[in-house]
Amino acid sequence: MYRYDEYDQKLVDERVAQFRDQTRRFLAGQLGEEEFRTLRLRNGLYVQRFAPMLRIAIPYGLISSKQMRMLAHIARKYDKGYGHFTTRQNIQFNWPKLEEVPDLLSDLASVQMHAIQTSGNCIRNITSDHLAGVADDELVDPRPYCELTRQWSSFHPEFNWLPRKFKFAFSASTADRAATRVHDIGVHIVRNEAGELGYTIYVGGGLGRMPMLGHKIREFLPEADLFSYCEAILRIYNLQGRRDNIHRARIKVLVKSLGPEKFTELVEAEWAQIKDSYLKLQAGDVERMRARFDVPAYADEAAADDGSFTAKLASDAKFAAWAKRNLRKHVRPGYAAVFVSLKANGVAPGDVTDSQMDALAALADEFSFGELRATHDQNLVLADVAKKDIHALWQRLSELGLATPNIGLLTDLICCPGLDFCSLANAGSIGVAQDIFDRFEDFDYQHDIGDIKLKMSGCMNGCGHHTVGHIGILGVDKSGEEWYQVTLGGSAENDAALGDRTGPSFSREDIAPAIEKIIEVYLAQRDSEAESFLATYRRVGMAPFKARLYDKASAHAEATA
Amino acid sequence: MSLLIRKYAISADDWIELDDTAEIPSNAKIIVSLARSRAERETLSAAKAIGVRLDNTEDIAALWPELQALPLIALSFPKYSDGRAFSQARCLRERYNFKGEIRAVGDVQRDQLQFMQRCGFDAFALRADQNADECLRALGDFDLAYQRGASEDLPNVWRLRRQA
Incomplete structure (x- = not known):
């Protein structure tokens, strides 16, 4: 665990006091709806379908037993007895009352937790490899770098009112387990030929309605230059990113419209101005941070x-x-x-x-x-x-019902809260997940299918990462009915790719059978048990899947795309 | 006249902010748009002092030669959530070491003041509905910061740790 020092604690405590006062002013009618909205979002608080939703940060996914007990307490005291872990290593609660949220945040602060910048157009929670520190393919533990970045980005005076949200992910291992290519900035910690530590920087990845993979804009950035370089990227984005259309406001759109080469040129020119400033990490900064993480006392x-x-x-x-x-x-x-x-x-x-x-x-x-x-x-x-x-x-x-033997298998699917909870959703996702569970309940069958990533979102904001699922399901609304588009061949790992649409969408009733057909095609087409779904798809292409999904026998498939 | 906070105090405003058609008062300190400051050099010379208001789309680096001698630069917040002027202010202070007043104008409201201050703003022309005492208090919402930024008024966490 990273342990707060007195400064970390003071900042979190001051944030609670600030939000308590903002809430008080809002409830007293002294702070407008719109202003309060942007302020509460910066403390993780959404207004959802039935009640507010609060998203709590779990920096790089790391949580202590003491913190977990506090989350249990929060689930009991402020919610209906459960929480929901998200695709960005955070946890959400769906039922807290607005006027109780300051108390909730104060409870969190007592165990070194917060909801700072878990929403809003600012730098969000820093995510990383869930196997950081224990993976055998790791160069260094990425978490001290993540914590440095968390602190650099927390209450950043210049970058708190960006055109749109901004997400970082760090990876320091051979296998990318942090989906870095679908983040606004993906940082790979690497060593250059001279043996020096540094970073490869990707910019402009993201999901949602214009899914894109990040572009590599720098092969090697020296270790000390992380924040000057990030400030150069963020400054170009803050000044030049679009603010006239929320759907064109992410940095990926700026990178695309300028072209990655031109964007890189701008960043490098800005960086040249600030690289030797106070932003440079000094000798001892990283070591000092590393020392604040507990090291387990392993037995031999x-x-x-x-x-x-x-x-x-x-x-x-x-x-x-x-x-x-x-x-x-x-x-x-x-x-x-x-x-x-x-x-x-x-x-x-x-x-x-x-x-x-x-x-x-x-x-x-x-x-x-x-x-x-x-x-x-x-x-x-x-x-x-x-x-x-x-x-x-x-x-x-x-x-405890927590030993389902399905990690990496079909039913280990990613799913957003969907229409059941989320005010943005067009379609339910939890019910579809349940249908898939029912159809593939036999674990021997799942084992036979092998490694596969099914990802599902209830709308094109893509919280369920459907675009990078080996099989992706996207809920859409058609004249008030819930329909589902399917994509194949996506990946968020080293071989990152966006999935391809199969064709017309499927009705609620037909979506689970469609997934079953896709699996049948895979099993018939794979050249051996060793060939994964993704490898098979990449070899045989869409045609056999399309043929099976849209043959005349599938009577309910919709006529138009 | 709008409420003004300058250097941590509620302040009388000795500057007059003019739009592009307003008559130029004689012997006054005036703030005009960049376009007007260029177009009406002659007429403006009657003013006691001239400050320039920039749109948040202006490129500070390109303008610096004509900004450097100004006593005051006003940076605009057309909407409080449009944060471009934060970058402009830091650029003025940190890259060019601008010593004059940097004034926030437009949709300037309490809950962003300390961020503005940390980016180098030292004067705030508050939105009409703002409570000036509350706004003054907001400049003290946080007692320290993870980032040094353009103002060194707040103790910096990195420096404190490095000194420990």
Whole structure:
């Protein structure tokens, strides 16, 4: 965990006091609706279909057991007993009362948490790899850089009133687990040929109604220059980004209209003016930040792995099936990262109850040095579990309904809250997720299908990242009815790509059967069990899928696109 | 006349902000648009002092030669949520070390004042409905900052940590 110092705490406390006063002025009629809207958004507070929605920041997805207990308390005290983990490693509550939100934020501040800049046209929560610090393909732990960036971006005086929202993601590993190419700025921490640390910078990625992948605008930026370079990018955007049309206001549109080369030229020219300013990181800054993160006191391999894990894999088939999907390799011998699936049948993806949160906090204390991580796939990770403890942990997770053996499989789908909660949505998504769960309940079948990412959004704002799903589902409204467009072949990882539309959309009734047909085509077309859905799609193309989806037998497919 | 905060105090405004058709009062300190300051050099010479108001789309770097000797530059907030002038102010203070007054004009309201101040604004012509005492208090909403920015009035967290 990063631990606040007195300055971090003071700033968060002052923010609570500021928002308490803003809320008071709004309720007293001294602050206009529109002004208050932009201020409350900067504290994560939306007004939703039925009640406000509050989004709480979990910087780079890292959360302590103490913080998790506070979230459980918040779910009980201010909400209806549950919270919803999002695709940007945050958590949302759907029912807090406006006048209670200052108290809620004050409770959060008491455990070093906040909702600062989780919405609004400003720099949002910094996201990263949920396996940061434990992945075996990692160059350095990206989290100190993320925390530096969180602090640099918090209450930034110049960049709090941007044309549109602005999202950063960091990756420091061979495999991109942070979807960096679909962020406004994607930072890859790298080493150059001289062995120096620095960054490769991508700009202009984003989902929503004009999905685009980020462009690499700098191959290598020296470690000390992160903030001067980011300020150059943000300044060009703040001054030149469009403000006349909300749908053309993201930086991706500016990069596209200028062209990446011209945009890069502008950034480099601006950077030349400020690169040697006070913005340069000084010797000791990164080290000092690194030192504020707790390092788990790992046991040596013999103590962490007494052989019982391997024995249980052989003797307990159910445990083995779960372990096959829900564990990831840990850089320390004797340890593993354990995925807690928030995709159980009958539960909205990403939802957790207050009692589950309390139980997870206890499990984190008992088995994983008191820490958890939220993933952008809406699951949780206990990242530092000794192998000797995994079986016991699995039993406890099973009792909590948190051991669905489906990580990376079809039912481990990403899904926004959809029409059931969100005022922007055109169509329901949770119900469709449930239909898919019902159709593919057989885990042996899911295992046979193998690694696949299904992502679903209830409108084209794309919170469910449908454009980069191997299979993407987008809810659309047609004359008051809910319809669903399908895309194939997207990815948010190293091989990032935007999915291709299959053709006309499907009705609510036909969408789950359509997914089933897509899977059938894949199983028939793959050259071996080793060929993934994405690889097969890229090899065979859209034609066989289209043929199956829109043949005459699928009577309900809509006539027009 | 609008309410003015200058250098952390509610202040009488000794400047008159003019639109492009208003008559030029003699022997007064006036703020005019960039276009007018260029077009009416002769007539304006009667003024005691001239400040220039810039649209938030103007490029400070391109204009700097004609801005550098000004005692006052007014930067515009056509709508409070349009944040371009924050960048203009920092550029004036940090790149060009501009020493005159930088005044926020337009949709200037309480909850952005401290951000403006930290970008280098030192005068705020408040929107008519604003309570000046409340606005003055808003300049103290935060007692420290993660960013140094253009004003060093707030203790900077990085410096404090580096000194520790």
